[in-house]
Amino acid sequence: MTRLRPLLVTVALSLIASTAVLFAAPPSTAAPAAFKHPGVLVNKAQLDFARQQVQSGAQPQTAAYNAMKGSSYGALSYTPKPRAIVECGSNSNPNNGCSDERNDALAAYTHALLWYFTNDDRYAKKAIQIMDAWSAVLQDHTNSNAPLQTGWSGASFSRTGELIKHTYGGSWAQRGRFENMLRTVYLPEVRNGAGCKNGNWELIMTDAAIGIAVFLDDKAAFDKAVSIWRGRLPGYVYQTTDGAWPKAPSTCSSKDTREEIVAYWQGQSTFSNGLAQETCRDFGHTGWGLTAATHVAETAWHQGVNLYGEAGKRLTDGYYFHTRYETGTAVPSNLCGGTVKLGLGAVSEIVYNHYHNRLGQQMPTTLAYTESKRPAGANYFFAWETLTHANNPR
Structure with a gap:
């Protein structure tokens, strides 16, 4: 028992330290002085590790990579279906471009990841083609599901833009136009939250808002997204300490x-x-x-x-x-x-x-x-x- 005591003390101190990190970390209250890129959902170290895992055949990454590459979203023949006005009612009825926009945003992100994992610039060019197709024509989201639809698609598009902008050295001539689309069509729809809608709306909208904020290096939009999140999470997941x-x-x-x-x-x-x-x-x-x-x-x-x-x-x-x-x-x-x-x-x-x-x-x-x-x-x-x-x- 005497020999075990130092070990038990060490374990106890370790647990205390872990708990302190987990539950008592002092919160940062504002956007960083400079954003880190790529840094929307994934960073470069994560991508490099995952790529290394795939190259070595390690699981579960290899199975995940194969599923991604074999999906319809990862096909180099993928053809985007942009439109000027995306109209989405409740439960996407009417569905005038709603599924097309969501699928195109997911396909763009898929190709951005495939670019990073393969270093095959055909995938980067496909991601750019999809982003450019939408930025050339999209003007607005309408009907009752417009904020949620904007969140769904904006989340994926911001991740795509972030990866291509900060990892691909090739040409993206219309990048400014895509940035302007996120700034003027997407961000105004999602940045102020969803009021008393069911909570998944506001959280999805905030997911898009923070991704767009990082991609655009917009500190005010970042701070706004964090503020919305801080106000929504206690209103979405209950803890007995709430009352x-x-x-x-x-x-x-x-x-x-x-x-x-x-x-x-x-x-x-x-x-x-x-x-x-x-x-x-x-x-x-x-x-x-x-x-x-x-x-x-x-x-x-x-x-x-x-x-x-x-x-x-x-x-x-x-x-x-x-x-x-x-x-x-x-x-x-x-x-x-x-x-x-x-x-x-x-x-x-x-x-x-x-x-x-x-x-x-x-x-x-x-x-x-x-x-x-x-x-x-x-x-x-x-x-x-x-x-x-x-x-x-x-």
């Missing part, structure tokens, strides 16, 4: 009574750590909200702003709460009337990478769920995250 019921998001001041909050939280009146505002709607939209929140924190992390630390247990509890039901835990009667709509999606790779691989936190339930979804594909506004973030703490 007897969840807080209202900062952009939704009309929800100021318990009854209004319960109605906003899909009628759920029993609250526990990790419950989300859309849990009792369905896990699919909840997964979108959680992963968009994580994307914002990841981009901020690359820019020296530790939103992960500010989130504390809120993010990890949110993922644990939902992945445990996805992996077989019985649903209690006081949660959504005893029935939930599963289908969280492949949304947990990045959060697991940060809290486990960077900070050493044990997350076995989230890990089991993450591994069951590998290799993660592409959907709406997230793509190939097993490739870029699995076991990749850079």
